Every structure is written in structure tokens, then in C-alpha cells.
Amino acid sequence: MNLSRYLPVLQWSWRYNRQQAGSDLVAALIVTVMLIPQSLAYALLAGLPAQIGLYASILPLVVYALFGTSRTLSVGPVAVASLMTAAALAPLAQAGSAEYIVGAVVLALMSGLMLVLMGVLRLGFLANFLSHPVISGFITASGIVIAASQLKHVFGITGSGHNLFDIGRSLWASASSINLATLAVGVSTLVFLVLARTRLKPGLLALGVAPQMADVATKTAPILAVVLTTLAAWFWQLQLQGVKLVGHVPSGLPQLTWPQADWALWQQLAVSALLISVVGFVESISVGQTLAAKRRQRIDPDQELIGLGAANLGSGISGGMPVTGGFSRSVVNFDAGAETPAAGIYTAVGIAVATLFLTPAIAWLPQATLAATIIVAVSTLIDIPALRRTLRYSRTDFGAMLATIVLTLGHSVEAGIITGVALSLGLFLYRTSRPHCAVVGRVPGSEHFRNVLRHKVDVCPTVTFLRVDESLYFANARFLEETVLDIVTSEPQLTDLVLVCPAVNLVDASALESLEAINERLKDAGVRLHMSDVKGPVMDRLKRTEFCQHLSGDVFLSAHEGWKALVTGAKNDDL
Template sequence: MNKMTVERIIPAWKWLKTYSLGDLQNDTAASLIFTIMVIPQSLAYAMLAGLPAITGLYASILPSILYSIFGTSRTLAVGPVALTSVMTASAILPFAASGSEHYATIAILLALMSGVLLLVLSLFRLGFLTNLMSHPVISGFISATALIVIIGQFKYLLGIESEGDTLIPLVTSLYRHLSETNSPTLILSIISIGSLLIMRSHFSSFLIKIGCSKHTVKLIGKSGPVFVVVFATLAVAILSLDKMGVSIIGAVPTTLPKIQLGNVTLAMVKELIPSTILISIVGFVGSVSVAQTYAAKHRQDIDPNQELTGLGLANIGSALSGAFPVTGGFSRTVLNAESGATSPMTGIITAVLIFLTLLFLTPLFFYLPKAILASIISISMMKLISVQDLRHLWRFSKKEAILLLITFFAVLIEGMETGLIVGVCLSLLFFLWHTSHPHIAIVGRVPGTEHFRNVQRFTVETHQSVLTVRIDENLFFANARILEERLQQVVSENKEVKHLILMCTAVNMIDASALQSLEKIFTRLADAGVQLHLSEVKGPVMDKLKDTQLLKELNGEVFLTQHQAIKALEGCQV
């Protein structure tokens, strides 16, 4: 196995060759800061997935190590993230009650299935399939999911019971139990949310005012939520708020969980396949987007297919850890980068530090109130609701803005899986409609140049007996008939035309249906006494056409450029 092959299979080999003691010192310091900040987030996202909060730490160890070795991003932090956590809960709830042993088993199975699916996609280099999810669909899906998550956290913020995973059942259930609100929990929630918002906006400024160095501010400027978590936990412990109805994490296991897949059936696996596909694809799309953003900043390369491998192994590692599906998260990666991470070694060191936390510091989580975790989740989710996206799309493309809204409301009303499927299907239908209605223009020569432009947009030179039609789309089954009808129309409207040039500048592909249509067009034009010519046909298209009956029987010519075609034909008087 040569050097290039090793680096392709194990990307860590590339950066480890130049890794120094100085790099290790920097990454250790960054990992310490990152670990302190990411622990509350991991606990919160496990709770969001419907699992014991400590599971979030299980999902932050082995997955982080495996991605650091097999992933291609130097900055991406892999672990529990909000979106995949809530999708996990949505996928499992039809099969088991949240908090049950069976629920945890299905979460492990989901992580395993997601990992295997991502590895299969990597093996067949199918990363391009994620391109089927357009930006409006992703934006509408994420915004609606974030809103559902925020509403779902109200039961923890108010200290009440509620059920449902879509908008109407959630709101109805919350309203029904609103009178049961626990006052200490509500007060703690209001103080926690207010403190988190103040810390997010002003903590760095406060550090600067008290004389902290820029380096210190950069290191701990984002760690404000950690202080809020510590103070909230101390308040619950000192004031015995748990005895007043404030829900806490409670005792956590001191050993890693045992994996029990005895209750898994083939029927269950089949029913989980749609959820597995959605969790895997959504997670991968988000992860690669974040990775490419940071790679561009540091002029590094990202290999999407190797990312599939890294994320696939990370999810298998999460399953082996008794946890749930993971991926690369935006907020997690921002924390990692701003902590000073310079290489994937931070992921490995962070995993070790979290493992040590599990072994020795879990008693500190006993009085951690669930309300503070719900507050962290709610504030994180608020950043994902993008009204600005809708405004931009409405100005740029109302069709795409409508697609965003349809996806948004479908997710709210029918659930994440249905909403995403509706959005993807509609985006594909919009694409097919667009390509089946190509822009077809009559063009003429811009005076004094060799350029040809649309007669409706420019002042151009035309010739009575020579008509040039430009099609701005590939020719395939969906638009072949449209081309036939349009050419027949323009010829019937221009009775003196003797030469019709089909300008193929934008045509990169012609399928069998389009070829058949071109042959029909040629026959009809010939019957009408009009010669058909082609110009600016691209090499790959010409390779497909050269042995066809169309070129063998064509009564016109194939010109290299449109300018040559006009020079040759505009003097012809047939």
C-alpha cells in the first residue's frame, strides 16, 4: 500500500506526520476549554433525543476519536447535535416510550444503521445524492424543526407534562397542562434564559472591561453558559429546589452502558430505514457544509466521500458506545474553532477528557436542572429559525420561497419525515418543470460584432431568409415536445425563412427522445422547404450525434460557430 493510498484511507496520517509537541500543547489547552463548554450542550442534546442526559457524553467520545482519524476536516467537531437529536426522538417515539430501555435500544440501532448507510454511500461514492436537497427545502425544514423543538422544551421550562411531536398536538397538550406549571421551575427557567442571553451578548465585553487579555477573552469568551449551568446547579442543590418540583438529572451511571439488541427484529429495521436515510442525509449535508466553510477559511480541502466514511464510522462508534446518531454540528464546530483548535487532535483529546469526566465527575451532575438544559436547547434553536432566508428568497425567486414555506408548514403539521419528503419531491418537480420549459430565443447579430443575442432584449441584425433559434437547456425527454412545438411556431410565423439554425451553445446533452424530436423537426422543415442547420455543437454532443440518422440525412450543415453559419447563409437566396 503506497503513501497516497494510506493518506486517502486514513487522512489523519497526513497531519500526524508534521505534528509537533507545540501543536500538542496548543490542542490540549483548546480541548480543555472546548470540553468545559461542550459538556452542557451534549447533555442537553441527549435529553432532546429522549435519552438520559449522560448519553450525550457517551456520544462524544468514540465518535469524536473515529472522525478525527478518518475525517478530512481539521476543524469539524463531531458529536450530538440538535437537529439529528430531535430527528432521532421523532423516529423512535412510534416504537417505544421515551426513557425506556427499549427506546435506548432503538437509538443504538439507529446510530448503527446510519453508520452503515453512510459507509455504503461512501463505498459507491454516492455523496452527490445529497444535492437533491435544495437550499429552500433545507432552510424550511431546519426552521420548522427548530420551532417544534423550542415548543417541545416548554414542558421542561414550565415543569409540566406534555405530549406530541408536531405543532398542533404539542400546543394542545401544553395548553391542557398549563395550569400545572411549577413556579420554582418557571422562575429558574426565566433567570436561566435571561442569563444565557446576557452571557452570549455581553460576557466577552465584560471580560475586556475587567482587564482580561485578548487571548483570555478568545479562550473563555464563549464559556458564559458554563457559568450559568454551574450557578443553576448550585442554586438547586443549596436551596433544595428539587424538593419543590424542579426536575433534575439525578444519579447517573458510573459505568458505560451495556448494548442490548435482543429485542431488535427485521420488521423494526425495515420500518426504521426511512428515518435512517433522513437522519443520515440531513446530518451529512449539514456536516459537509460546516466543514467546507471552515476549510475555505484555512485553504484546506474537504473530500465529501471520505467525509461519508468518517461520519459513518463515527455513528458506528456511537452505537458501540450505547448512544445515538451523531454528526458534525455548526455550534459545536464554532466552539471548537474559537477554543483555538488547530488540528483533529483536539477531537481525540476532548474525547479523553470527557471519558475522564464520566469516570470521576458524574456526581457533579446530580443537581443539574433539566430546565437549564432546555434553556440551552431553546436558545440554540432560536438561531436556526431564519426569517432572513425567506425574505431573500421572496425577492430572488418567489417559487423557491413558496417551496420553503410549504416545507416549513408540512414539517410543523405532519412531522419531519413527511415534511422533508414533501419538500424534496416538490423541489424535484420544480426542477423538472423548469427544464421542461426551456428558454428558447430567436437571436440576431449585435452590429459590428460576432456576438448573437435575443432579439427581444437587444438591437440586433437579422435576415429575412435566415432564422436562428437558441435553446438554453439540455435536450431530453421532458422538453423535446416543447422544442418541436416552438420551432414549428416560429417557422409558421416567419413565412420567408429558408434556413433555420439551431444554436446549441447551452446544450450539453441530448437523449434518445430529443434525438427523435430533432429528426421529426428536420422532416417537417424539409417538407416546408426549410433547411435545418446546427451551430456551436459541443464535442460530447457531437460525438453522440455523428453516427445518427439525423446527421446522415441532414439537408443543412453543422457549423463550428454561429458567426460562420451566418456568413455562409445570409447571402443565400433559395
Template sequence: MIERLRPFVPVLDWGRSYTRAALSNDLIAALIVTIMLIPQSLAYALLAGLPPEAGIYASIVPIVLYAIFGTSRSLAVGPVAVVSLMTAATIGQIAEQGTAGYAVAALTLAFLSGGFLLLMGILRLGFLANFLSHPVIAGFITASGILIATSQLKHILGVSAHGHTLPEMLGSLLSHLPELNIITLTLGILATGFLFWVRKSLKPFLRGLGTPPVLADFLTKAGPVAAVIATTVAVWSMDLTGQGVKIVGAVPQSLPPLTLPSFSVDLFRALVVPAILISIIGFVESVSVAQTLAAKKRQRIDPDQELIGLGAANLGAAFTGGYPVTGGFARSVVNFDAGAETPAAGAFTAVGLAIAAVALTPLVYYLPKATLAATIIVAVLSLVDLSILKKTWDYSRADFTAVAVTILLTLGLGIEAGVASGVVISVLLHLYKTSRPHVAEVGLVPGTQHFRNVLRHDVETNPAVVTLRVDESLYFVNARFLEDMVQQRVTEGCTLRHVILLFSAVNEVDFSALESLEAINRRLTDMGVGLHLSEVKGPVMDRLNRTDFPKKLNGQVFLSQYGAWTELTAHC
């Protein structure tokens, strides 16, 4: 029974070989990640428009469930910036922040997201993440980072602003500038500057003082906690709340409560599309991080099982007062660098956060929201990579267009439009690239049996025999393109007697492409020109043999291109 469950419950696999050394490493990693996650979880809940405790709740049970069902040994699951912003953008259109309806909508969004991820995992649809190209993802993440950082400026300035797009946010900030709170601004600037210094310079500074590497690394990871403590003490000791500084306030001192999402059909209808988009983006981000970290230790990630693990984590969030979660880049890297050996490190992190939820929440009463905003800004600005525009411009104008359009739509129309446009653009980009496949006329390299492009190499050719190498699978999008190319090439040579289609790079021929091949065969037959195929892959030939095309072919199917060339040129 256990053997049958092992592929679906990875904890049964790695748990068998769990050692004391792994336990020690996991506990150290959990301590470091817990210290980092306390302020970060509070900050991301603020970004999502939820009470601060929701961030901690969303980081406890989901982590445990992922540790049971996930395959990555370093991925740390919980609230992340992009998903938090998408949550706020989605629910803000349905309910007002601070209301019970808003919190219920967040639970329902997590429930739908978890259900969708779980269904994808059961159906083994992890490959769907490949429909989002890397340039488009980079553009979306960059635009999201800009939106998130801009959305937090209101807390740094101490003003009341709103908006889900960059123009809306900037316009609202400008209109509310007269409300600027100098004390809040000072706290925000100091906290932001300190956090940037911690991220970039604290570790080299400590190493320069002779601090041991492990201690220097630990102190650097704990830097945000120092900002939290310093600004909290400042607000409390100088009674800055009376001067307009907004604080976190009372946070319930309890473990995650048992909650229920809404099963309202109307709410489901309003949230189902955003839930799908959040699931896709969250999965892509999570599996990318997981695969990157796994490769460093020569471990394997199962994308389909990752869907199940993330689905279980989101369902756990829905029933314990949280909101949608995924694997975070920053926390996962910290978890990896801290020496996490197994997913048990995540479970230990959950224990640490549970202790914090019970014992430490009263200490953040005077924590200024400006500090949490600074935490978010410093975290997300590392996601902004405008250099992707120059890189794609230099390499591929099509990719540049996709990146630029994704960034502009995300900034101008909002996060959901950006995600949707990213998916559509990725698919359209693929269709565009494959609609005009590279087809090269090739000739024989003298003294060899190899064939290369006649425009790039000095090769042997025969005016009576033309070989066209098709460098793409053939399907409905590009089938007519091949027809037109063959027709154009045939009309260029009066002495032409044979056309060979070299299929060494063709992995698929769909029905539309089959009809195009039949049309090419008929036209060449009418012109007295033979049509031949060479180096057709087994699966492609198997499918062609199910039809009568091989019988109607006016030429032959050759095992090798050299064999085709030798036989046909011998009779010309």
C-alpha cells in the same frame, strides 16, 4: 501499503506532518470545546428522549472515529439538535421513553444510519446531497428550530406535555398549564436570559473591562457551564427537588459501555426510512459546515470520504451506547475559532469528555432539566431564519413556495414529513425549472462575432435565418417544450429558410431529446426549412455521432455560430 490506504484513512496523511505547534493549538481547542459540550451533550440526549449520559457517550468514540476517517480539520462530530429531535420523533412511535426498548432502538437507528452513510461513501454517492436545494434546507432547519424550542417549553414550565407537531405541542402545553411550577419557570427564565446575554453581550462586556481577547473568548464559550453550576447549586442548597423541580438525577460514572443494536427484521423495517432521512440531513448539515470552514483555510473536503467518516462515527455510536450523530454547526465553529489545526483536536475532546464521564457526572445530579432546556432553546433559535421567506419571495416565487411548503409541512405534520417533503420539493423544483428552459432568439452584435438576445440588444437579424440559443441541457422533461417553441417560431415567418439551434449551453442530450430533434428535423424538412446546429460541445457531438441523426439532418453542424451565420446569410 500505507500509500494505498492514505486516500481512505486521512489520518495517515495529516498525521505525518503533525507538529508541536499543531498539538498546542489542538489541545487548547479541545479544552474549550469540551467545556461547551458537557452541558450541550446532556441537553441533546434529553431532547432525544434518552438518558443524559447517552449524549456524552455519543460524543466520545464517534469523534475519534471521525478524526481517523474524516477529511475536515475543524468539524466536531456528535449529537446535534435536529438529529436529536428526529431521533425522538422516530423512536417515540416505536417504544416508550425510559424503557430498554427505546435505548436499543436508538442504537439500531445509529447502526442503520452509519451503514447507509458508509455504503454511500463506498459507492461515491456524495453528490446526492445536491438534490436538497439550499432554500428547502433553510426552510427545514428553520421549522426544526421552532419545533425543538417549542418541545423544550415543557421543561421550562415544569409541566408534562407531548407531541411531535407544532399544533400538538401547543395544544398539550395549554392543556397542562394548570401544572405550571413557578420555581421551575423562574429557573428556566433566568437560565435562558443569562445564556442569551452570554451569547450576545458577554464578550463585548468583558472586552470593555479590558479583558484580553483570548480570555474573553474563553469565558464566553464557558458561559453555559456557569449557568449549569449556578442552577445546580441553587437546587441543591435550597432543596428545590422537594418543590417539584425536575433534575437530571443519577448519571452513571463510567466510560461508554459496549452495546449491541438490535438485528430484528421488524425493527429494521420500522427504522430504515427514518435512518435514511436522518443520514441525508445529517450529511448535508455536516458537509456544509465542513466546506465553509475549510474554505477559510484553503483546505479541501472530500464529500465521499466525509460519508465514510460520518458512517464510521455513527457505527461507533451504535456500539458504545450512543445514538445518531453528525457534524454540528455550533461546536464546529467553536472548534475552528479556538484554533483547531487537525482532527486530533476532536480526539483530544473525546479524551476530555471521557474524563468528564468518569469524574464529573456525580456533580450534575441536581442539575435542573430546565437549564438543559434553556441550553437547547438558546442554541436552536440561532438556526431559525424566517428572513429566508422574504429573500426567496423577492428573488424567486418558486423557491419561496418550496420554502413555505417545507416549513408548513414540518411544523404541521412533523419532522419526518418535513424531510421527505424537502427532498421531493427539491427534485420537483429542479424538474419544474428545467422543464421550461430559457430559449432566446439571438442576432449578431454589429462589428463583432458575438450573438445576443434580440429582445435585449440592438443586433442584426435576417428574416430568412433564425437562431435559437438553448440555455439548458435537453432531456425528457423539456424535449417537447423545445419542439413546440421551434414549431411556433417557424410558423411566424413565411420567408424563413434556415433554423440554427445554438447549443453552446447544452451539456447533455438524452434519448428523449434526440427523438425530439429528429421530429423537429422531419417537420422542417417537410416545410422546406433547413435545420442546423452550431457550437455543439464535444461530448454531446460524440453521442449524437453514435446515431444516424447527423446523416439525416437536412442542414449542417457548424463549429461556430458566426460561421453558421456568415455562410447561411450569404445565400439568402
């Protein structure tokens, strides 16, 4: 039972049947057809030789099928992680060089180790540091950077850089050397893919094809583009026109190895590996949960960390690159009817077959085709309405989102995500550092207490009731001190202050110190401090300290009890 928790394959494999195998095989076939061009394209995007993308689509899928909890997640190279890989490796080595390839392997291994460690230590909550506006802004901006970085392949010019400025500058510098044959291949592929996306599905639906199958057929358009342009390149010998092809790809399955990398390289790539891990995990878990919910299945986030981590370790030892659960492929896998992770294993077999037998054909594949595939694929990542939605909903969240986008576009993916995280933490702290506090008074003739600014209530000039509408912890402890001292300095007649705490779920050690300080300062100023409506668990904790002995006043069960004791002076008359 416990073993199957850590090895979810045991939960489904013992009752795996022929019907499930049939469904899984169909889904795997469709996903394989989709994954071949994607894995080549994302390797290109990451600055790696094409076969690395294939390698990252074999062992990781098998490993995830053993350790992952999602039934339908399709693991492999994805766009954002590939861009982050390229950005991390660019300062270290020439793209495609032996050191560069070792760097990609180290990134995959280190991401894998980090994810497994986070899973074992149950640190999945750390992914919460990435607030939704930050991740959404980051993915939009990454999509734009990725699309821009692929333009050079479409135009047949040279280019470099990992932000819009650098990419734009380098494109501009070589704009005069556009290769028309390449442009023809690139643009026609783009047009074909866009039409397939926008027109094919309605057409198929009109022909009476089931909506889900029409969707799946649309998603296989890229492989058709790949086949057609490969044939064209071979037939017309397009390389003679200056069209860059993928070129020789070593055939055969990847070898299992451990990279020859020195410790300094691991250290240099640590931050990048962490960011790739966390971003990949967040991307993957949200796809996984969306799909699982549709069938009322469960995903265990901590085990998912282990599953994704193991997949990355598998990618690393088989010479691949960082992998994660891809959005569009997983949806296709789901829609095509995959029922168990076995579909992933069949997909891995499909890719392995391609690696063994299709590499001579892949050599003829124009890079412009792959670039067009990437551009169309990432265009779905760009979510401009989310910006408007966030702006309308919350300006602070929008601020964090905008900063993430601007820095990702204008500086680098790492600067973007780090700034976004820092800013959303800072803004959150700012927001909670001023909790809602209200001076309350008694609703005449009742036991209820309401805000004096909003209601006609009884008040007493020597006793102030202050209600705190938030847990007290380090972020707002100082604010409470300031609020209380403000009240004391502005009301010279004051002799008693009651903190009304019905919404205080937590008092941490910082807030306890603040309460002690408030108590001491009020004592110095000749004011007694009381508390009321303290929740049970909070009171239990306070009783472990000397605070209750130090408290100059009393702890009342309710504000009304306090009112009776301090204002009407009839402590026990009617209870």
C-alpha cells in the same frame, strides 16, 4: 499514500509535536466543558436517558479523529439530529423505554452504514438534492419546534408532540399545573444564558480580554449554569418542590454491543436514518469547509462521508445516538486553537472522565436547566432574515423554503424535508424546462447574429435561425419540440430552420430523440432542419448515431455559414 487517503489520521499524526499537543489540549478542555451540558441536553431532547448523550460523545469523537478530514470539526450529538431522532422514534415506542433506546442505536448504526456506503460509492453529490433554501428553512423551523418542545421543562408541566400544533395543544392542556420552583430555575437559567450571550462578551472586551477568548468564555456560560443550578438543587433539595432532576445516571464507560433489533425495526427506520444522515452531512460539511478555508486547509467530501459514517457506527456500537459535526462547538474548538483532530480524542477522554466520576453530581441537575440551555442554543439556528433575503432574491426558491418551514412546523420534520426536496426539484425542472430560445437575425453587414426582438437585424422569411441558450436534456427536450413546431405552424412560408447551438453543452438521449422527432416532423411539413455552432464534444456524440444521416439539412460551422448557404446562396465564395 492511498491508505492515508482513507485514513486521514496518517496525514498528520506522524509529525504531531508538543506545541500542537498543547494547543489541542487547551481547545479540548474548553470543548469538553461545553459538550457536557450539550450532550445531556440533546439526549433529553431526543427523549433518551442522559447518559446516552455522554456515550455519543466518546467513541464517535475518537473514530472521527481517525477517519475525518476536517482538522477542527467537533462531532457529537446536535440539536436538529436529536429532534429528528425523537420524531422518528416517537411512533414506535415510549420515550426512554428499552425499545426506544434500541431504536436510537439502530438509527445511529443505519445512518453510519448509509454514510459510509455513500462515501465509498462517492455519492456525496446526493447531498446536493438539499438546496440551500430548503436546508435553511428546515433548520429554522426545526429550531422553533425544538424551542417549543422544551417549554414544558421550563414550566414544569407535561407536554408532547413533534410539531407546533401538538406541542401547543399539550402545553395548553396542562397549563394550569405550572410548577413555580421549576419555572424559577428555568427562567433564571434562561436570563443568565441570554445575558452571558449579549453582555458578557462586550464586558470582557472592555476589560481588555482578547476577542477570541471572550467568545470562548461566553460559550462556557452553560456549564456555569449547570454547576450553579445543580448545586442549588442539591442544597435546597429542589426535587421536593417538584423540580424534575436528571436523576440517577449509571456511571462507567459504555459497553460495546450490537443491538437486539429485528429486521422490521431497521426497515421502519430506514427513511428516517437516510434523512438524518443527509441533513447531518450537509450541516457538518458546511461547518467543516468554512473552518478549513480560514486556514487554507482542504476537506474531501467523500471522505467526510466515511468519517461521519464511522463516527455514527462508533456511536451505535457504544450505545449512543446519531451524531454529526456541530456548528457552535466546532467554532469554539477552532477559536480555542485546536490544530489537529487529536483535540477530539482529548475531548472524548474528558467526557469519559465525566462519565466515570461526575454522574453522582449530574443526578442533581434540573431538567429545566438543560431545557433553557437547548432553547438558547437553538435560537441561533433560527434565521428569519434568510427568509426575507430569499424572498427578495427568488420567489421560486422562497416557495420551496416556505413549504419546508410550514410543513416542518405544522406536520413533522420528515414531511418538511421531503416536501422541500420534492418541491425544489420540481421547481428546478420547471425553470429549466423552458430554456431561453431566441429567433436571431444577422446584424447588417456583419457575421454576428442577434435576437430579432431586441435588435435591428436582417431576416429571411423562408429561413429561421433559432438560438438555444441551454443544454438540451430530458427536462427541456419537449419544450424544444413545441417551440420549433410553433414556429413552423406560424410561418407557412418557411422552408429551412437552423438550430444555432453555441450554448448547448450536452444533448442527452431524450434530447436526441427530440431532435430526431423535430427533424421528421419538419420533413413532413416540408421544412429542412439545419444545425450550426455545435460544440465539439456534442458533435462527437451525435456522430456516433444516425442523426447526422437522417438530418434533412446541413451542419454549419456557424450561423453565418448557414446564412451564406441558405440566404445569400453563396456557400463557398469567401471562405
